[in-house]
Amino acid sequence: MLDAQPAPKPAPAQAGACPVHKDTPGSGRLAHAPADHPAVTRARTGILLANLGTPDNYDYWSMRRYLNEFLSDRRVIDYSPFLWQPLLQLVILTKRPFTSGANYKSIWNHDKGESPLMTITKDQTARIAERMTERFGGEVVVDFCMRYGNPSTDSKVRALVEAGCERILFFPLYPHYAGATSATACDQFFRALMKEKWQPAARTVAPYFDHPLYIEALAQSVQKAWDAAAEKPEVLVASYHGMPKRYLMEGDPYHCQCAKTTRLLRERLGWEKDKVQTTFQSVFGSEEWLRPYTVDHVAELAKQGVKRLAVIAPAFSADCIETLEEINEEIRESFEEAGGEQFTYIPCLNDDAAHVDALCAVIEDNLAGWTR
Structure with missing residues (x-):
């Protein structure tokens, strides 16, 4: 057996070099950094849940904005825009906001001023965030976005980056893959990443239809x-x-x-x-x-x-x-x-405990190697 050798001493930090973020608690000026170096937040991992979306309200203009964004997506309607857009703008969007608005009004959560999908997604996010905090502490940040409408994917990716997330796990809440659901949600996520100066590492969650x-x-x-x-x-x-x-x-x-x-x-x-x-x-x-x-x-x-x-x-x-x-x-x-x-x-599984168990299991499988 070879004699144990003493561990080499770490090289001294170079002036102006940035240490690894996970060793820097909180947020502020980094050790050894110049006085004018911008503040840096401790590195964390973001989990971004994504659902289809919802109009902001059920009035005509709210419905028209939402339907226009949804029905203009080439993943959803793949007809030639030269043929589809005139029909959409001049015919469909003059009539359908009225009927769709009436349908939304019949199910609207009037107490909270939002659609049931928004209410349920918030509840799911809160329950998953609680589980992730118990499991990983402050190392993981959980949030949600909508492919169409608000909160937008762009805004939530920006918020996670600002919170110090150097890794983002993007989770489309669709058990089954489809080009018009999972794929377009991921498209939007990647478009949001393109706007970041410091682009975080990214993973997307595969369908879980047989989990x-x-x-x-x-x-x-x-x-x-x-x-x-x-x-x-x-x-x-x-x-x-x-x-x-x-x-x-x-x-x-x-x-x-x-x-x-x-x-x-x-x-x-x-x-x-x-x-x-x-x-x-x-x-x-x-x-x-x-x-x-x-x-x-x-x-x-x-x-x-x-x-x-x-x-x-x-x-x-x-x-x-x-x-x-x-x-x-x-x-x-x-x-x-x-x-x-x-x-x-x-009813759908919504924020039922068994459903949250399943979603958290999928998340933890996909976080492998990213968390301690």
Whole structure:
């Protein structure tokens, strides 16, 4: 065995050199730095949660601004702008803000002056931040942004950088990948990074549609609904947000990931295949979308004699206009008008403890090597 050698003495710091931030507590002038050196905040890791977005209000102009940003995204509507923009600006945005505004008004959180999606996302962020503080102390900062509307991705990336985050984990809150959801959220995140003089290291979270804790959280929410029902629903419909069928044929994996979530949920519940069915909602435009369409399928089930039906929306991490208004009002009405008698909407996982457990597990997996 070789004799142990004394450790070499560290080289003296050069005048004006900046020491590693994690060794500098708090914020202020760095040791050995010139007097005119800008203050530097202790290095931290940011976790930025991202959801689709929400209008600031349900009035015409708030809705128009929001819809214009959303429907002008080439990831969402990939038609040629030369054809699409005149139709959008001159026809769709003159009418749709009124109908969409009325729909938002019917579900609006009037006490807090915001949409349910905003309220729930704030609650999710607070619960995750509490867990991360317990786990990592002040080393990690948790915040949220919206792809469309406020708070913008740009503003939140800037805030995290100003808070001393030299690493940012970007987490689109979509269990399933789709170009029109996960990809456009990441696009916006990368555009925000392009504006930073000192660009933080970045990671994005992959879809978690088959994560065991996510499937467990879904199963628990279904079981709670079944336990609470005096008469158990005969069929559970897993309704996912739709997309043009063309996107599937062009390579988008969303359809396959949705089908796998339904299968894993059914297997976890131990139910027969026909008792849990996959459908797609929110059809827009004239081209064919992923089938079966939820609004038509629930009516067909009622015509076939199904009297008691439950619907869950696994693709949404928080209740929003597509669940509270479309599923719980429009799709419910379609089922009941076709002869259905008992319609049960199972809320999204929202800030349920099992859901927060799943999200935190995904976050911690993706923080590997970044935290102590």
